[in-house]
Structure formats: C-alpha cells, structure tokens
Amino acid sequence: MARSYVHEARRRVGPKRKRVLSIVARLAEEHPDATIALRFGSDVELLFSVILSAQTTDVNVNRVTERLFRKYRRLEDYLAVPVEELERDIYETGFFRQKAKSLRGTARVLLEEFDGIVPRTMAELLRLPGVARKTANVVAAELGDPQGIVVDTHVRRLSQRLGLTRQEDPVRIERDLVKLVPREDWGRFPHLLIWHGRRVCDARRPRCEVCVLNALCPSSRVVDTQPA
Ligand code: SF4
DSSP states (O other): OOOOHHHHHHHHHHOHHHHHHHHHHHHHOOOOTTOOOOOOOSSSHHHHHHHTTTTHHHHHHHHHHHHHHHOSSSSSHHHSSOOHHHHHHHHGGHHHHHHHHHHHHHHHHHHHSTTTOOOOHHHHTTTTTTTHHHHHHHHHHHHOOOOOOOOOOOHHHHHHHHSSOOOOHHHHHHHHHHHOOOGGGHHHHHHHHOOOOOOOOTEEEEEEEEGGGGGOOTTTSOOOSOOO
C-alpha cells in the first residue's frame, strides 16, 4: 500500500482512540452470540479445555473433551491413571505428551495449593504448570475478571487492519489494546474480533463490502461515505 494512501485512509477514519468505542458497539450488535467456543461445565473443565486448545481448533478440543470430561470427573482422576492412558485420551488434540504433563501438573498444584479451586488472579494462574499468559488471560476473562486482552491470530489480524496497533508480537499488541479498550470490554473484545474475523474479515478475502466497520477501518477496500 502506497504511503500516501495509508495516510489518506488513516485521516479518513480518524484517531483510533475515538474509533474504538464505536468498533466495540458495532461488533457487539453484529455478533451478540460471540462467546468462547470451547464447551465446559466447570471452572476446572474450562482451564483444561484452554490448555488442550494450544495449537489446535476449538472444534477438535470439544470433540475430545466430550469423552474426557465424562471419564475424568475429579482432579484426582487425572492423577489416578497411568500417564500413558491420559496421553491416549487426549491424543487427538496434538502435543499430547506435553499436554498430559500440564493437565497432571495443574491437577496436582490445584489440589495441593488451591483446595481444588481454579484461582482468579494472573499471578496465581501462572503458577500452574503449562499455563502461559494466553491461557491465563482466557481463563481469567471467562471467570469474569479479565486481566488483559487475549491476542490470537484473529485478534492480531483485525487489530492491525483496524489500525489499533502496528505491532506484530502478541504481547506488544496486547499492550496497545489495553490502553485503548475500556477495561469493562477486555473480556468480550477478543471474542468480538474472533467472530468478526471468522465471519467477515477473513485473512485472505475480507468482505469489506458487507462489513459494519467499513467507515471505521483504514484497511477497508470499500470507502463508506456515511459518517462513522
Ligand atoms: S472493513 Fe474490511 S478490512 Fe476492515 S474490518 Fe471490515 S472486512 Fe476487515
């Protein structure tokens, strides 16, 4: 994209600080059903689903956990079987050795240090084996106390296209986003971008002509003449 074109596009949509509230409002109206796609029935199942979702799709995780959570009902159950059995039970999510280790380690720490209850704070969540920042962010947000903004591939692409960040690294993107997005929207913001990314702003073929963010997006291929 030529430099003058980029400049013109940014000028057309105005400063990001002014646009971000309208972006959230329009996306919330467009995708009222935007929530986490993983299926779980308890805080522990949420945490374990998120751990299993690394490097695979939510659909795949849901398929595996439907059986897994019927078999492993308590944290102790993950420690009672030979590790090879747990590895087999989660095999289809990929990276099954590392993930089995994470599930068992997390089950042990939850039992020994947290009375079997999933903690809420980032610092505590990060003490669980196999729980990195992204997992902790997703879990904290889902438990009602978002501590940051989850950045996945959709969030990264849409934040860049919408001109909310120029960064590439997820940690830096998150740093930009938390300065812009109001704290009360930290939990739902990633879901809104993820669903919009899946339904409209496709990685290769963004459907700008039907996008509700047209007038607010410097990357739009269709210039909306209506005021933002
Ligand atoms: S206008 Fe186009 S590039 Fe911008 S968010 Fe919508 S679909 Fe994506």
